[in-house]
Amino acid sequence: MTEPSLSERVVVITGGSAGIGLATAGRLARAGARPVLLARDGARLRRAGETLQRQGLEAFPLSVDIRCPEAVSNAMDAVIQRYGRLDALVNNAGIMLGDRSLDALDPETWREVMDTNVNGAWFCTRAVLPQMRRQEAGTIINISSGAAVRTGFLNIAYGVSKAALDRMTLGLAAELDGEGIVCLSLSPPYTATDTVRALYPGRDVTTQAAHPEETARAIAGLLAGDAVRYHGRVVTVREYLGKR
Secondary structure: OOOOOOOOOEEEEEOOOOHHHHHHHHHHHHOOOEEEEEEOOHHHHHHHHHHHHHOOOOOEEEEOOOOOHHHHHHHHHHHHHHHOOOOEEEEOOOOOOOOEOHHHOOHHHHHHHHHHHHHHHHHHHHHHHHHHHHHOOEEEEEEOOHHHOOOOOOEHHHHHHHHHHHHHHHHHHHHHOOOOEEEEEEEOOOEOOHHHHHHOOOOOHHHHOEOHHHHHHHHHHHHHHHHHHHOOOEEEHHHHHHHO
């Protein structure tokens, strides 16, 4: 399916150096958008940029620790200085743990998950809102997970962080009503990323899990105009793609 044009749309993608983030950047660039890749690991970010370049695509890479509000603010200023606008934010960065019971979690790991998955998304959202309000338009997509509402595997910290992200979506959407800014949560299926492969080396992830491109296709469709239909909602990738 060919996506509608996203020509000149400036889209910031956190966790943009691999997996769903990198797949999304490629998809958006092919549709004419200007993806901005935020990631903490500078070397990995450079490799991501080279991957896109080999495909004839361009992105603006920024090495940023989204857990630091000052660094996030500086990064968004750099985006606006470069492009003069900021149309969308995809809060994709996150730490995913393997099976880990509550009593096996140490306080440092718990804080690291919350700092990245919740605080990082909040810092990024807070930093883009002034520009979106000046434009009276913008889209914020928070990448959620079925772990926010389902049990069945030992990943409490990750699940709690994604539930918090969904609650942020609901609250922010209510605050933004009438301002032209859309906020929603998008929940991907079990996806074949490098992180999942590393966490579960005994599983046949490649054949059992969805390709990151599936979620990238959903994000592209939402940013092309469908997002307003899901303002303030948590929608799964397959629910969205099934209704297109």
